[in-house]
Structures are given as C-alpha cells and as structure tokens.
Amino acid sequence: MFTERSDLVGDDDPMRGYGVTVTPGRDGPLVFVAGYGEPNRLYAREGDRFVDTACGIVADGTRHGMGVCAADLDADGCEEVYVHNCTKGVDGGGDPDLLLSRLESDGFRWTDVFALDVNADRLDVRAGRSVAALDRLGTGRYGVAVSGYAAPLAFYELGDDGGCRSLLAVPHCSGEGDLFAGVERGPNRLFRNENGHYDPTGGGALADPAGDTRGASLVDEGGTFAFAVGNEDGPNRLLRHGSGGEFEDVA
Numbered sequence: 001m002f003t004e005r006s007d008l009v010g011d012d013d014p015m016r017g018y019g020v021t022v023t024p025g026r027d028g029p030l031v032f033v034a035g036y037g038e039p040n041r042l043y044a045r046e047g048d049r050f051v052d053t054a055c056g057i058v059a060d061g062t063r064h065g066m067g068v069c070a071a072d073l074d075a076d077g078c079e080e081v082y083v084h085n086c087t088k089g090v091d092g093g094g095d096p097d098l099l100l101s102r103l104e105s106d107g108f109r110w111t112d113v114f115a116l117d118v119n120a121d122r123l124d125v126r127a128g129r130s131v132a133a134l135d136r137l138g139t140g141r142y143g144v145a146v147s148g149y150a151a152p153l154a155f156y157e158l159g160d161d162g163g164c165r166s167l168l169a170v171p172h173c174s175g176e177g178d179l180f181a182g183v184e185r186g187p188n189r190l191f192r193n194e195n196g197h198y199d200p201t202g203g204g205a206l207a208d209p210a211g212d213t214r215g216a217s218l219v220d221e222g223g224t225f226a227f228a229v230g231n232e233d234g235p236n237r238l239l240r241h242g243s244g245g246e247f248e249d250v251a
Helices: none
Strands: 016-027 030-034 042-047 048-051 065-071 080-085 098-104 110-112 130-133 145-146 154-156 164-170 179-183 190-193 197-201 213-220 226-233 237-239 246-248
Touching: 016 080, 030 065, 030 080, 065 130, 065 145, 080 130, 080 145, 179 213
Parallel strands: 016 065
Antiparallel strands: 016 030, 030 042, 042 048, 065 080, 080 098, 098 110, 130 145, 145 154, 164 179, 179 190, 190 197, 213 226, 226 237, 237 246
C-alpha cells in the first residue's frame, strides 16, 4: 500500500522534470530529479525532510534533462549519475549529456566527466528519452546504454583514462544483465548478454511491431520476471516467458 508523503519534500515548488534516480549519499539516499530547461534537483535528507542541495554543474539549469540513472561506472565504490539531455530535434543541435562524478576528496562536490579534455570528442548530443545502467561483464563496473531517437543506440563505459523510447536493464534471460529496448513505431528488441556482447533475441509478442512503446517495467512474479510495456494509443502488454521460450502477452 502506498502512502502520500509529499510533506517530506522541503522544496515542493512545481518544476518541469522527467527522469528520477536514487543514489547512496554520505548520510543517506540522494534523489536526483532531471529538470527540463530548469535546474536539476538533488534532494538529501535533512532532519525529517528532503531538501534540494543541487548547485553548480549538478543544478545545470540550461539543459533539457530527460533520462537519468545512477551506477558505479569506475568501480570506485561510489555511484556516478548519467543525465541524458534531449536535443532540440531529431537532427541534433542540442545539449550534451552530463556524467556527474563525486570528487574523491569531497563527497559533496561533483564534476562533469564529459567536460574533461580526454572526452572532448566523445560527447553525446542526440535526441533520445531513456538510459539504463548495465554491468555487462559482471565485474561491478557499469556502463550506460543511451537511447537514440532516429539514431543508433549508444553504450558508454569509463576507460582508465577517465529511435528508442524506453530502455530497461533486466536480469531476465541470460542471468548476466540483458537490455530491453522499447521502440516507437517499430518492433521492440531484447538484447541478450553473451559474455559481455549483446545479441538481439525475442520476437513474437515481445516485438509487438504494431505497438508504440512509451515505457517499460519489470514485474516480479515470484522469482521470475515479466515485462509490463505501455503503448501510446494502443493496448498495453504484460509479456511473460512461455513454456517454449517465446514471450506471450497475458494482459
């Protein structure tokens, strides 16, 4: 049962925001809310309330955040925050993404890894909607898959030098961390992790080429997982693995 607890939010002024993620902080969980054309918010617990602590590059009120996720990309025990900023159109020309990392010397200060000189030619500037974190090798070092809108899906990992609508990291088929890509005006895809490389699989009801995916989530069915897929102007799906290995819509 859910309980309305909006009273816990100290700064509850309306904002235009899209993605939300939660990451561990020094003194408890931090809640990052991506702002669209206005500052991002980073809520931290202060007494019995959550207050906005975002400033500087974390607040970054000039870009248009859409998707956000948190994961440990450099295996230092501290999660980074990836913010996908949507371009102004499918042809590009918009805002580069943010990869926010906490400085080792001070857990309250952040830096944008994409702003480092070594990453000058690696900026992600594309129209998209979603991001998902994946540990493709099972080493504790995550990468980030970034959806493309009329552009290829991208996957970013931190080196030692420093047309999708919905992405969902799933412990579903291989047990190694697979990736579901919900597609607008086209068939959905499930990428199965094969020793760190992703091969498309699925088909049938999962592909749903007549659908128009807008969101996806996992449903725990007592140790197994099903996909809940939301379509625009069409029936939503609940996709469950059948006895023959194919997905079946049981909605």
